[in-house]
Amino acid sequence: MMEEGTLERAHDLKPSPSDSDMYMLYFKGLVCKETTELLVGFGVAILDQDENLLFQMKGPLHGSGITDLEAELIALKRGLTEAVSMGINHLSICCDHDQIFELVMGRSAPEVNNIALLVDDVQRIRQQLKSVIPVLVTDQNHQASFVTKLAMEAIDYEISIRRSMTCSICFNNNFKAEDIFSSFLCSHRFCKKCVKRYIEVKLLEGGVPRCPYYQCESMLTLSSCASLVITPRLQEMWEERIKEESVPMADRVYCPNTNCSSLMSKTELSKSIKQGCVKCTMPFCINCKVPWHDNMSCNEYKRLMGTNLTTEDKKLNLLANRMMWRQCGKCKHMIERSEGCIHVTCRCGYSFCYTCGAEWTTRRGCSHKEEMDGDLCCDAI
Structure with missing residues (x-):
């Protein structure tokens, strides 16, 4: 499911609504198809009953193949979330999109699964308010035009960033917009060649790919990486890594x-x-x-x-000694360390010293651990 990118808020005032105060939510999700790559933006505005602007927000939406309907529902979902966080009890949802109005009113059923999930999210958040009244407005409405402008500004800003974009891995800035990959959870951008190579290395190391930006923990997903054309072999490996993470060590x-x-x-x-x-x-x-x-x-x-020992076992032991492999003390699998700290963690969860094989603990360990400089140790892992 797609999520918001970098957000910009303004007039972020927290009202103190009474039970009778009625507020208005305007929202817009826009899909720009005029560029070489699909760009999506959204705008949200919350007004009081005198049409004074209390809150506004705009930002890009990142994901593979977002449709107009999805963009509108994500904008509505974001607006409802903000209304709940502001303590609003009574809200008018001002729609300028006929299909969104019908979906919110419950007069029509979603035809595809991702739309159904978004509608479920909208209805779930809606239940946290005491009353919600959907209202159909024209796109000529002043406030509807205002949130449309916010969404366009978010798209324009996204375009300007992509034109001056530098890959954070190879530091190259000489590539076209279609060569850019953006992590939809955090908006960090890289050239597709670097990200594809990073994903392959990460999977071969036994990990689940996250955003390669320094210290960013946002997860990458197969759906968000569709534009990278991941091979069937890597897809299978990725699904296996996800399964591994779901099982306690x-x-x-x-x-x-x-x-x-x-x-x-x-x-x-x-x-x-x-x-x-x-x-x-x-x-x-x-x-x-x-x-x-x-x-x-x-x-x-x-x-x-x-x-x-069998002949095969003897050959394995000779190869392990020659290649300096180590055997996990818990699951007995062979492990090869390519680089980094002597503190290694097997995929079964057992941590040990690669030099002597002793179990690695945070409080005490082998003599090799004591000799290590603090900045080389990975105790936090």
Whole structure:
């Protein structure tokens, strides 16, 4: 779902309305199709019963393929949210869009899912007010023209920014508007080439892509990155990373089949030690994190493996030593550190020292942790 971009407010006065005070909300969402890239802006104004302006707001809207109807509903949603935050109890919603008026009145049903979700949001926020009266006005109405102007100003400002835009990653400012990517939650902008490469690296590292701007925590989504033409392989990887983040670290279980490695949650598995992968169906031991060991207990298997390694295990250990890989002390997966701090966190959530393998804690740790400079440590992670 699309969200507002950078907002500009004015006359942000907080009224002290009584139960009988009636206020008016004017709103407008505009889609500009005259440029090489779709630009969307919105304007909101709240007036008292004497038509004195109490609040106004304008800003861009960012998202892939926003329609006129979506832009109008997002503007209305934003206006209603502000009215509630201002303590208003009675409100007239002044619409100059016939279809919006019919949707708000409940006379027509949304035809597509994203419109239905926005209408649900509008009705939910509307219920927080004591009374709401939708009013159909003409686009010649003075206040309707005023919020239209606010929306146009937001679009004009967006155009001016894009013309003088510099990518925050490569610092290049010599590209066309269609080569710009904007994170719709925070409005930070980059060239598409840099963002696409950043997403690929982030996914390969096992993370979920966020806005690449320094210290920005806004999440990127597959829908917001549609213009980047993400490959099917990266899309699948992205969906897997999202699934990983939804499962608490302590509950994550990975299939030991090297050709699968599918993620499962302990809460979705039975309490049996012997499990079957939900994807490849291979049976495995949830305690030992290995393919199922027939006719052996976990202790017997561990004793046997300690003294009787297979040829494949010996090759893996030799390769791990040569490549300086480390084995997670909890889930036993091999980990390779490409750069950065010696404090590493496995995808299962276990943190340890990459130099000696000791568990990493915030209060105390191995001697290597004590020797580290504070600015190199990642204890906050």
